Amino acid sequence: MAIIDLNTDIPNNIFLIPSTRPREVRAHFERGDVVILTDIRIDADFEFLSNIEPPTGTGARRDKYVFWQMRNKVPSNQDHVWKHFKDGPLRERPSDYRKFQNLVRHVEDQMNDIVKIIFSRNKFRNEIITWKFQRNTGENLHIDNLQGCNEIAQVRVFANLDTKPRHWAVGQHWDHYAERYYDTHSLKECVHNAFEFNGRLNHAAFGPSWETSDEPRHRIAFDPGEVWLTNSALVAHQVRGGNLMCIAHHEYPYRQYIDRSVSLPSRLKALSRHHSKSPVTLIDRMRGAMTRITR
């Protein structure tokens, strides 16, 4: 099971829930918590997979690959991706190439099964599984600004496929940072565009991606094979170290949410409404009070 080191200075937004309670998992995911599935482990030969060198890149710059995807319910031909491996690192090893293919499909079948269990009622616009071979040695705490986040959510089911734990940190919910920086960083200017808003919020809350924010955070070490969900556009997160993993990021419209008021666009509307109702800031109010006292 994952090792969790909670920071008591910030709210706990990490939940351990079995996949046998899918509605609860989905609700926590949609509102922006981290959910670790307690009863599921990906079955695969992690030793073999970890030793596959991807065709391009080294270290943290090793590439990402999509071996299977459905676009508008139509399977997309990914032969060109397989070919990179067949003609590249596995060129002289046909039996290893077959084993690699079988393992990728075996893992992807399991990922799709997990998505089906948790999101059974959802109809996906696109279904995508991305494999990340990168050797990640750390990144800044951040909130994702995902393409399409004005209209669609991504399921974001993560699996550690490496022989070693994957180290993450989890900060606070989007609400906390958005409220804190709304006025000071003119976030109002992009309140109608979730993608731009999150880009600007990231910079305000955590600084540039190459820097290290000192915001408080929880730490998690995910075991090999462990599976977790995070709505990464709504919770601050950070990869602190880890190698091979895959993500199912199937896309579905916000109208399929259990509670649409927790979606990113709804939160932006509520934030804007709340701030337009109270145009007088706390500083303005304090200044006013001081003026009244000194009169």
Ligand SMILES: [Fe+2]
């Ligand atoms: Fe991210």
